[in-house]
Amino acid sequence: MNILVTGGAGFIGSHTCVELLQNGYEVIILDNYYNSSPDAVKAIEKITGKSVKTYETDMLDKDGVEQVFAENNIDAVIHFAGLKAVGESVQKPMFYYHTNLEGTINIIEAMERHQVKKFVFSSSATVYGMNNPSPYVEGMPLSATNPYGWTKLMIEQMLCDACVAHPDWHVALLRYFNPIGAHASGLIGEKPNGIPNNLMPYITMVAAGKLDHLNIFGGDYDTPDGTGVRDYIHVCDLAVGHIKALDKLDQIQGARAFNLGTGVGYSVLDIVHAFEKANNLKIPYEITDRRPGDLPSYFADTTRAYQELGFKTQHSLEDMCRSSWNFVKHLYQQ
Ligand code: NAD
Ligand code: UDP
Numbered sequence: 001m002n003i004l005v006t007g008g009a010g011f012i013g014s015h016t017c018v019e020l021l022q023n024g025y026e027v028i029i030l031d032n033y034y035n036s037s038p039d040a041v042k043a044i045e046k047i048t049g050k051s052v053k054t055y056e057t058d059m060l061d062k063d064g065v066e067q068v069f070a071e072n073n074i075d076a077v078i079h080f081a082g083l084k085a086v087g088e089s090v091q092k093p094m095f096y097y098h099t100n101l102e103g104t105i106n107i108i109e110a111m112e113r114h115q116v117k118k119f120v121f122s123s124s125a126t127v128y129g130m131n132n133p134s135p136y137v138e139g140m141p142l143s144a145t146n147p148y149g150w151t152k153l154m155i156e157q158m159l160c161d162a163c164v165a166h167p168d169w170h171v172a173l174l175r176y177f178n179p180i181g182a183h184a185s186g187l188i189g190e191k192p193n194g195i196p197n198n199l200m201p202y203i204t205m206v207a208a209g210k211l212d213h214l215n216i217f218g219g220d221y222d223t224p225d226g227t228g229v230r231d232y233i234h235v236c237d238l239a240v241g242h243i244k245a246l247d248k249l250d251q252i253q254g255a256r257a258f259n260l261g262t263g264v265g266y267s268v269l270d271i272v273h274a275f276e277k278a279n280n281l282k283i284p285y286e287i288t289d290r291r292p293g294d295l296p297s298y299f300a301d302t303t304r305a306y307q308e309l310g311f312k313t314q315h316s317l318e319d320m321c322r323s324s325w326n327f328v329k330h331l332y333q334q
Contacts, residue, residue: 002026002073003246004116006059006107007080008052009036011190012122012179014044015239016078018188021048023243028072030065031081032058035193043187059103069110076118076249078242079107082151086126086293087197089148100151101158108162118249119171120242121159123257124152125231125298127175134265135301138175138257145293156257163254170252172245177231177261177300179238181320182327189327190235199271200232200320204328207281214283216268218290221297227268227287229297231261234315234323244309251308261300262313271321278321 003020007013008029014036017027021044029041029052041054053072057064059081068074082100083089089096111119128136129143144150156173163169180200182189192201195211205211219226241260266274272283305311 001075002028004028004030004068004072004074004077005080006030006077007082007122008054009033009038009040010080012176012235012238013078013080014040014188015183015235016080016242017044017052018047018183019236019239019243021050021052025246027052028068028074029054030057030059030068032056040188043185047183047185047187059106060099062106065106065110066113069114069116074114074116076120076246077107077111077116078120078246079104080122082122084148085197086146086148089151090146093147096147096151101154104155104158108158112166117166117169118246119159119169120245120249121155121171121173123156123173123175124149125175125177125259125261125300127153127156128298130295134298135263136259136298137301138259138304156255160255167254169254170249171255172249172252173255173257174241174245175257175259176238177233177259179235180232180324181234181236181315182323183236184323184326186326186330189324191331192328199268200324203272203275203283204324206283207275207279207325208328208332212284214272214285215288216272216285217288217294219287221290223267223297225267225269228294229265229267229299231263231265231299232271232317232320233261233313234320237313237315240314241305241309241311244305244311248309256308258305258309258311259300259302260305260311261302263300263302265297265299266317270317274317275321275325278318279325281325
């Protein structure tokens with residue numbers, strides 16, 4: 001089976017490509033390397049011992065997208081490509097709407113032209129908005145609080161509409177919780193870029209001595225230790241979730257949403273302490289003001305992904321912390 005992986009050189013895409021190749025799928029990557037590099041493709045090839053056909057193509061380039069579909073007999077698309085920084089999306093909303101929506105439309109239209117009927121989409125827990133209680137269940141009302149979140153919600157809607165127009169399409173909307181960790185080889189992972197917004201890339205930069213301490217955004221939430229709680233999932237488990245979804249796509253009629261999380265919430269302090277213990281390091285921190293827009297706590301209900309996809313996470317928090325640092329440590333040793 002030939003799988004087109006858009007954004008396949010990125011953090012989650014690269015881990016998913018490894019998993020696909022190790023499960024006998026052929027992989028074609030479309031990526032413009034806006035937030036990644038060809039090194040990730042080399043690393044995927046090194047880990048798997050298999051070669052990957054790669055197109056350096058912007059998904060906004062209609063002709064380029066058409067060429068990828070015309071040159072390959074694509075059976076399914078896994079669509080990771082897109083912009084993902086919440087704060088930046090507030091500053092540059094049109095950049096986000098233009099890239100994420102138009103890029104996805106180009107991919108969907110190419111699927112229509114080439115009769116590709118299977119699609120797996122990288123959605124996010126952000127579509128549950130601010131008002132749902134945890135655990136989040138797929139049928140809850142959806143909303144968004146920033147342009148990035150709106151693009152995820154709008155793409156989910158676009159895909160539901162595409163499935164009404166094409167009753168023989170099979171679409172999985174995978175709502176990721178908080179992916180962290182890295183491949184055990186240390187060859188692929190999440191590269192901290194500038195000053196990171198997300199917790200784990202920030203912690204690894206503190207561990208590397210590039211930043212002197214972690215600011216913990218809020219110590220007075222109504223949570224067990226006062227700091228924010230999230231559902232962190234190992235990126236290798238997340239990658240497996242894509243294979244499980246692909247394997248079951250035939251049985252999915254239309255578009256169906258699945259939470260991909262562990263179902264367990266950890267606080268910021270839990271993560272700091274787990275990271276310190278797993279790597280025998282100290283992470284200096286200060287508790288500062290809450291970050292505007294942050295929710296106190298959320299985590300997934302994982303029942304549907306388990307019952308319908310057979311998806312269950314395998315990696316512990318310790319694995320997540322150890323592998324995150326193993327990857328970043330390698331970066332600074334090069
Ligand atoms: P990433 O930035 O590492 O990967 C995205 C990839 O898409 C990159 O390789 C980038 O170069 C590529 N890309 C960006 N714009 C492109 C364009 N116009 N044309 C072609 N390629 C383009 O991000 P990630 O963390 O791997 O996330 C993958 C997907 O999962 C994204 O859609 C993101 O919104 C979604 N997601 C991520 C998280 C998270 O916390 N990482 C959580 C929920 C959902
Ligand atoms: N967080 C923090 N300091 C940071 C980055 C994040 O305290 O430098 C907290 C944040 O307030 C939230 C948790 O860590 O409670 C996860 O934040 P992240 O940005 O990684 O994910 P998201 O907020 O999108 O769930």
